[in-house]
Amino acid sequence: MSTRRSVLVATLAALSAFALSPAQAQTKTDFKVAWSIYVGWMPWGYAADHGIVQKWADKYGITIEVTQFNDYVESINQYTVGAYDAVTLTNMDGLSIPAEGGVDTTAVIVGDFSAGNDAVILKDSDNLADIAGRNVNLVEFSVSHYLLARALESVGLSERDLKVVNTADPDMVGAFQTPDVTAMVTWNPMVSEILALPGANNVFDSSDIPGEIIDLMVANTAVLADNPDFGKALAGIWYETAALLTADTAEGAAARAAMGAASGTDQAGYEAQLTATRLFDQPADAVAFVTSPALETTMDHVRTFLFEKGLLGAGGSSPDAVGIEFPGGTVMGDAGNVAFRFTDTYMKLAADGAL
């Protein structure tokens, strides 16, 4: 009888095999990193293709498999269910997807912040206030949505004054050319293409809220705690590649051309996007950024936005449900449920040349 029951249990266990097990915290040597195409994340792909990842992984005696995702959201979802140890994402998506989903996540590297890569674009008007009453096409709940909320705040409007229409990002450029689309919020490379069209006006962009849309490389906190070498290797890869990327040499130009080609543009197009990006190629700058009090203000804006949209602390009555830890140990929100952490540990090691 008991045998039969155990057969049944085994069958059910097999059936439930689709329940992937979350990333297990233990010492290990094989790591998986996911990234997707964006100006500030192209260095990861370049580093993987040009042996920089291999070099740093070998130095710490580990292997790092770097996978490019064509779909940004899918890469975050795969990280959240535990299929990857680290992923590239923005501060807002890191808080609302893995952290809200109970996956304790640490920002290993602050790679850059958007300083113009995200923009609110109006047709036939250069006054942001004219957005009132229009249909606004954007990817709902993305950083575009956040940028719109911040833009509306700046002119005393709210989302009630307009109508948001969810539109997929690959279709933005085409959509802007149809007559019924008159307002749009999107990011580069679409922004530069759309602004080149007649009648398109940039009325608000991320350089108006500097340092609020931050692009990170995050890793599972438990994996990182058990394997600090993984974090060190990531920092080593990033700063070596970033130095190459910003170098005013033939090698630097070749790297920018390669990253431009990989993101569907060319060297000039990629360099134009870089000017709208505050890239942290010096670890000391990133350490200063992540330890400044401004980051706490930013995260408070972000979590309030997410809470108002029902994306954070679901069912709770305040955005405090998910705790956010800053370097030095300050916690914003529930200290018993810290799931999103900023740290300067690895960037500091890079700044001190201790990698």
Add this chain to the structure above:
Amino acid sequence: MRLVNVRPDRTVRLMLGLLPFVLLVMAYVIGSAARLAENPNDKLLPALSTLAQTINTLAFVPDARTGNYILWTDTLASLTRLAWGLGISTASALVIGLVTGILPVARAALAPVVTFVSMVPPLALLPILFIVLGLGEVSKIALIVIGVTPIMARDLALAAAALPREQIVKAETLSASSWLIACRVVLPQILPRLIDSLRLQLGPAFLFLIAAEAISADAGLGYRIFLVRRYLAMDVIFPYVAWITLLSVLIDIGLSTLRRRLFPWSEMAR
């Protein structure tokens, strides 16, 4: 007794039919419990109680921002698009199918183009539709029409052509005109096939609808799934998938009943 001769009675049949569903639910519950034990905030396989709570919020609690009941607003938006798309498809397929089925001249003119169009993968046309027709309702309905009409039209033309030639000759000896033959001999006999054809196209029609809603919309079943996918909100996605499946099954049963009521004689042909 040989296995091929074992016939389960009604009760056993019912139980055997339910077994796969029960196993699926049990596998889900076990998987969900295992994941939640490890991480209480896990979103991939929410507990049944979470699912029930979310369904309640979606269906019976007005949305704080808009005051709408999300599930019903989405369902209404999607079913309206589906009804327009399938309505236009059915009407045009009937006309094209009838004409090409009985008039050799029309067949010569239309059959190649209908065959050609039916081979165009509709989803590949989506970017073009959005540019030409805008992001509004028209492009979504057009996608359904383009995807479904040619196949239904070809199906009906085949059904019309398969009618015994003797029937047409007989009607002619009774001095019926082409118009009368079309209306009184062919049309009644292909109408049951039209309904069956529509039933078979329900699946593809939903596929096109969801694909179009995923790209640009402010309400709809496909819109919601692709919106909350961003937040791995499986507690919304699972009920929506089940709801879409249930809607399809209900529409299918409804159409099947309609055919039996309207054309009871067509049952004998099977």
